[in-house]
Amino acid sequence: MNKRAIGVKRMIEITNLKKNFGPNEVLKGINLKVNKGDIISIIGPSGSGKTTLLRCLNYLEKPDEGIITIGEVSINARKVHKKDIYTLRKKSAMVFQSYNLFQHKTALQNVMEGLIVVQKKNIKEAQEIATELLRKVGLEHKTKAFPSHLSGGQQQRVGIARALALNPEVILFDEPTSALDPELVGEVLSVIAKIAKEGKTMIIVTHELNFAREISDRIIFMDNGVIVEEGSPKEIFVEQKEERTKQFLKRMVPELDYSI
Amino acid sequence: MGKAFDFTLILEFIPTLVKYLGITLEILFFSIILGILIGLVAAIPKIFKIPILKQLVTIYISFIRGTPIIIQLFLVYYGLPALFNLFHIDLSRVDALYFVIITYAISNGAIFAEIFRGAILAINSGQTEAAYTIGMTPSQNFRRIIFPQALRIAFPNIGNSVIGSLKDTSLAFTIGVMDMMGRGETLIASTAHALEVYISLSIIYYAIVIIIENIFKVYERYLNRYQPDEISAV
């Protein structure tokens, strides 16, 4: 974080975010601040609420309580207007675990869709932007391929290009590699690492702890609907203070034991 | 019954009967188009689980499924004028063709509603979420993402319904519509060569069905272009 210590700008602010599914309290009052350009990784056991937190950030899931601010857009869950949700969604983009590409559109059309429908760009301009983005994720030779004809890793890279297309201020990744065969994980992680270097604000939910450690400015450890501990990769992976964090890391990476 | 079988009469009857194909296709065309519109509207309450409307649509669909089309036809043919009579509107001079089209549109609507509902629900919600995260509205999502894919899924069933509907039009003569079948009945009355007439009719209907089937197949292949290879190759 200190590399951007001068002139930091707040990008995201989450205040007292709560979400229940029926009797199940999934988020129990999350508070989080993210500066512009920060790379945040969220780690934690299954069911701890990581996906729900990301989904609340773009109102795919409506929180029960709390204020979400991205850039200059702020929504209080108590009084939400449809219009606010659209403005909030335009601030961020999401990369899904299961890619969620539009199956009837080619790789290029998937990336162009938002440019044409949401940003109302003309086809030629949208095509240029989309082609450039597919080149960036290493898929310039697959622009005309349909998702069902691409490997998981290629589909996810299209998903990333689609997320980048609208030039959002924040990109949310929900376990972008966990649906992939192990040999395809690398190609996706390296694309994410490349984008990370370009100064986009990113929140990544991941079980790839080594990757999180390498690229993140800050690690958030969640368990049971709360943020248990947060800090630099070193603070979380090496000098963690909370017992729950220790236990989780021990289970995830037994070989990290020596550093405790 | 009738006279000795005369093969050459078939060649004579076919051109006479084909002249009435236009009426048959007219019934088919309008009942399908109107049926699609009714089906789209009727699918909405079930997809979005709108109370009351949903129950009404369910009753409508189950009634259509549970009654023979010829009875539906008579219900409309006798029922609609009776209903309008209550408001002192006289439908007795309305062409029977319209009653046929209305009946088949209502009947197709119920079938299309079920086809559309199944097809729309078959598309995984992940794509809708992706559309929302890039800022699309629900109606943009429906038009650009869901509908085109639902169409592909629904298409084989739509094709079957069109063919079924074509065959059902042959009942229109029962209320006096002069379509191919109606013309066939008058031919039988005047020539007493029933078998030749029915053979001629079956040849024509069969040919039309084959043509429609093939048109659908070509379009189906186009719709399947984005499917995994083993499906799109079929």
Ligand SMILES: Nc1ncnc2c1ncn2[C@@H]1O[C@H](COP(=O)(O)OP(=O)(O)OP(=O)(O)O)[C@@H](O)[C@H]1O
């Ligand atoms: N749509 C839903 N309806 C009901 N319960 C839900 C729903 N989505 C999530 N939950 C519940 O909320 C809790 C948190 O789920 P969430 O998906 O946020 O966890 P997670 O941290 O992302 O887990 P994982 O690492 O397995 O992805 C779980 O108990 C889950 O069963």
Ligand SMILES: [Mg+2]
């Ligand atoms: Mg999750």
